Structure formats: C-alpha cells, structure tokens
Amino acid sequence: MKIYKVTSVVPRAREMHLVNRKGSWTEKYTTYDMQLDGSIWIKDIYPHFKWPNGKINGKCDDGFKSFYKSHNESLEGLLGNYISAYFNVYKHIHTTSIDIISDFIALLENANGRAFKTKFPIYEFLKRINRPLNPDGSISLRGNFSGYNVDSDNLCYPNTIDLLLKNYKTDFDKAEGKAFQFDFSIYNILKRMNFDLNQDNSITLTGECSGYNVSSNNICYPNTEKPNTLTSDNIDRVWKHFFCNKKIESTTTLKSETTEWYSRDDCSIYISHEKYHDRSETKTDISRGKHAILRIGDELDAEHIQFLREDAGDNAPEEPGYCYNGDSGDDGGPDVTHWALTDDEKGAFRGWASGTPLGGWGDDT
Structure with a gap:
C-alpha cells in the first residue's frame, strides 16, 4: 500500500451497442483515465459494479464508486487528492482512502485525544511532505493536533505523559484499581519518553497513576499488590490449575444453545460464550461475548490461596x-x-x- 497524488483525471465518453428480444440500442457511459504521481496511468476506470450490458465489473473499486456517487457522478473532483492504494495481482487498483488528509483529520477529531492506528500509511505521507523526524523517528503534528505524534507503524498517540494519562483517565477509573490492557503499544511510547525500566522491565507511571506499572505487553496493573490477590506472578498458576481445559456444560433450550468455556488474556480470566438463536428453520443468529471472573487485583478464593501456598513449596510432597x-x-x-x-x-x-x-x-x- 502506498500514497499517490492524483495529477490528472480524464473523462472518456463511451458507447456500447446492446441487443435484446425487444430490439437494439446504444448505451452511452463514461470511463476515466487517471494519472498518479505524474507518471502512472490507470485506464478505463468505471465506477459502477456492473457494465451497461449487465456484466460484472471486476475492476470496480469501492472508494471510487463512493466518491462518484457523492460528487455529482464524476471522478474529476479527485484531482489533487492524495490517495492510499495498492495494485492486486491483476494490476487492478484498490483504494483504502481517496482523500487521506480529510480522512486523517476525521480520525483525529473522533479519537478525542486517544491513540489510534490508521489503515493507510499516514507516516509515509507526512515524510513525503517533508515533516521533520523526531530523534525517536516519530513525526509531530501541527496546529490543532500538535499534541499528537505519528510513528512508523502509523500509530497516532498523545506525545506527553500528562496528556496521555489525562486522555485515558476513564480507563483507570473504570478499572477500579484492577489490571487492564491498553489497546495500543503504550509500553514502547513510554520507552521513547525515556521512562526508566524496573528490574522486571516494567515501567512505573507518574502522578495520579504512580500506583500502576505497565508491562511489555501493555498490561497496566497495580504495583502495590495486596496479599491473597491475583497478580501478574500467579495468574499463570491459577489459570493452569483451576481453569485450563476445564469444561463448562452447555445449556440448551428449544430455540437456543449456549456453549461456554474459560479463556484468558494477560490480565484477566474470563468465561467466554457462543449462543446460537434459531430465528426460523433457515436462519440462525450467533452472539459471542465474555465476562471477567478474575482480574489482576481481585481477591482470591480460599482454595486458590491454599493451592498457591502448596505450589510454592510450603507443603509440597x-x-x-x-x-x-x-x-x-x-x-x-x-x-x-x-x-x-x-x-x-x-x-x-x-x-x-x-x-x-x-x-x-x-x-x-
């Protein structure tokens, strides 16, 4: 996938002679030739799913089709746009953005200060327009979005620790002192911000969040672990002994069947489920979900505590x-x-x- 600038859009008037049982006629239509970066020509772009004769247009691209419908049935408005696209094995163009500047601004506005990843190579675009690189290789945005950096993985993130933690305050509040996992690589960002590593390679946050550490897999967990609670050190043993490969009986009714099983990630143990709902003889809906039954920071049951003591060797045979x-x-x-x-x-x-x-x-x- 690459960034291209649309440097020319040329409409071509076409005619197709059609025949059916009622007679024959000539159908007029328009295709477009498009030039990218002043040198690459894409010929006969037809922004419709079917040709006038009803045959499938295998080269139809959803991005061009959508732009055509929303711009008075024309592609000429693409001139000057930066687009994100790739060519498949048949040399057909497929777009992931037909206006990356507008799409990127919309993503920034919808993010509300949180980190996100783009589906198009915004980092490549910023380098292309000669935005300077920071010492860590990231690129800082300007203007209303100057609080953001973009890295080479197209991750856009708040560029100061205060802004980062402020924008994720709701996550900390929701966690209620328990562990949770960030949905982006905060650990690498903190390393870029020159945070010191603890002996276990975790990173301790600052300010109101100084009671939390962040692990290399972006788990944020309390660093003042209370006794007899699930911790990052004992979650593997609790999982393997009490939950791994343990079956939960399925429940079945006349119209539905629910299958449940234990699952986990790096900070929680869950009950996951799939539920099949019969809407009719021919249609079945499937719903999936999970809910946490133990998170790092939760108090353990007596049987968990006894097992961990014995497993540590206190009463090991x-x-x-x-x-x-x-x-x-x-x-x-x-x-x-x-x-x-x-x-x-x-x-x-x-x-x-x-x-x-x-x-x-x-x-x-």
Whole structure:
C-alpha cells in the first residue's frame, strides 16, 4: 500500500451497442483515465459494479464508486487528492482512502485525544511532505493536533505523559484499581519518553497513576499488590490449575444453545460464550461475548490461596525417584521402590550401591 497524488483525471465518453428480444440500442457511459504521481496511468476506470450490458465489473473499486456517487457522478473532483492504494495481482487498483488528509483529520477529531492506528500509511505521507523526524523517528503534528505524534507503524498517540494519562483517565477509573490492557503499544511510547525500566522491565507511571506499572505487553496493573490477590506472578498458576481445559456444560433450550468455556488474556480470566438463536428453520443468529471472573487485583478464593501456598513449596510432597538422597532400604542400599526401573534393575542397583553387586549388573564397575 502506498500514497499517490492524483495529477490528472480524464473523462472518456463511451458507447456500447446492446441487443435484446425487444430490439437494439446504444448505451452511452463514461470511463476515466487517471494519472498518479505524474507518471502512472490507470485506464478505463468505471465506477459502477456492473457494465451497461449487465456484466460484472471486476475492476470496480469501492472508494471510487463512493466518491462518484457523492460528487455529482464524476471522478474529476479527485484531482489533487492524495490517495492510499495498492495494485492486486491483476494490476487492478484498490483504494483504502481517496482523500487521506480529510480522512486523517476525521480520525483525529473522533479519537478525542486517544491513540489510534490508521489503515493507510499516514507516516509515509507526512515524510513525503517533508515533516521533520523526531530523534525517536516519530513525526509531530501541527496546529490543532500538535499534541499528537505519528510513528512508523502509523500509530497516532498523545506525545506527553500528562496528556496521555489525562486522555485515558476513564480507563483507570473504570478499572477500579484492577489490571487492564491498553489497546495500543503504550509500553514502547513510554520507552521513547525515556521512562526508566524496573528490574522486571516494567515501567512505573507518574502522578495520579504512580500506583500502576505497565508491562511489555501493555498490561497496566497495580504495583502495590495486596496479599491473597491475583497478580501478574500467579495468574499463570491459577489459570493452569483451576481453569485450563476445564469444561463448562452447555445449556440448551428449544430455540437456543449456549456453549461456554474459560479463556484468558494477560490480565484477566474470563468465561467466554457462543449462543446460537434459531430465528426460523433457515436462519440462525450467533452472539459471542465474555465476562471477567478474575482480574489482576481481585481477591482470591480460599482454595486458590491454599493451592498457591502448596505450589510454592510450603507443603509440597517429595517427588521420589529422581536422585539418591541418602534414604536407606532394608539392606542398607538406597530405597529404590519408586524408581522408574524394572525389579531386576532395582535389586542390582541397590546391591551395587551397597557394595555387593547382584546378578552381574555392574560387576565390572
């Protein structure tokens, strides 16, 4: 996908002779030749899904079609626009934006100060119009949007920590002191802002949010973890022991069937579901969703706490059979009762360890 400037739009009057059972006639229509960047010509653009004879127009592009309908059935208004487009294997053009400046401004206005990613290469466009690069490679916007930077991944984000945290205050309020995941790479942005890394490579936020750390996978979690709560350190063990591969029975009614299962991300454990609704004999609606049953920061149940204590080794049973720890059997050799050996091997090894080899096993040692 690349950025192109439309440098010429030439309408071409066409005629198509049509015949059917009622007679014959000539249908007039218009195609367009378009020049990009002063050198690339796209011929015979027809902004309709079907040709006048009813055949499918396989080269029809939704962007051109939409512009044509909203601009008095003409493509000539595209002259001077910067568009985002790519060419498929058949050399047909497909647009992702027919006016990236207008589309980008609309995205900025709708974002309300939050980070977002564009579907078109806005970073390439800003470089093309000679916007200077910051030391970290990002590009700062100007004017009403001077609080934003754009990086090489086309992520547009608030460029100061105060502005960043202010625009995400509702996320912190909604989290109520629990963990949540940012929907953009805030961790990399904080590194660009020269935040120090903690020993575990997390980053501690500042100001009103100083009670939170951000991990490399953009999980924001309380850094003053209370005892007996779900934490970033124990979520894996709780998940594997209590939820992973555990089944939840499906519920079925005359008109619907609901399937549920446990799922997780890096900060929460969920019950996810799919529900099938029979609207008629031929139509079925499917709804999907999930709700968190444990988030980092939530208090754990007594069974979770007991398991974590035992799993940490406080009451962990010994696992025999891995090494000789000095325990003796009846004949003075090591107790190999639980070792992964045959009966003959156990006897031979015990004899060898006590200095009296049995059955020739190890006689030469």
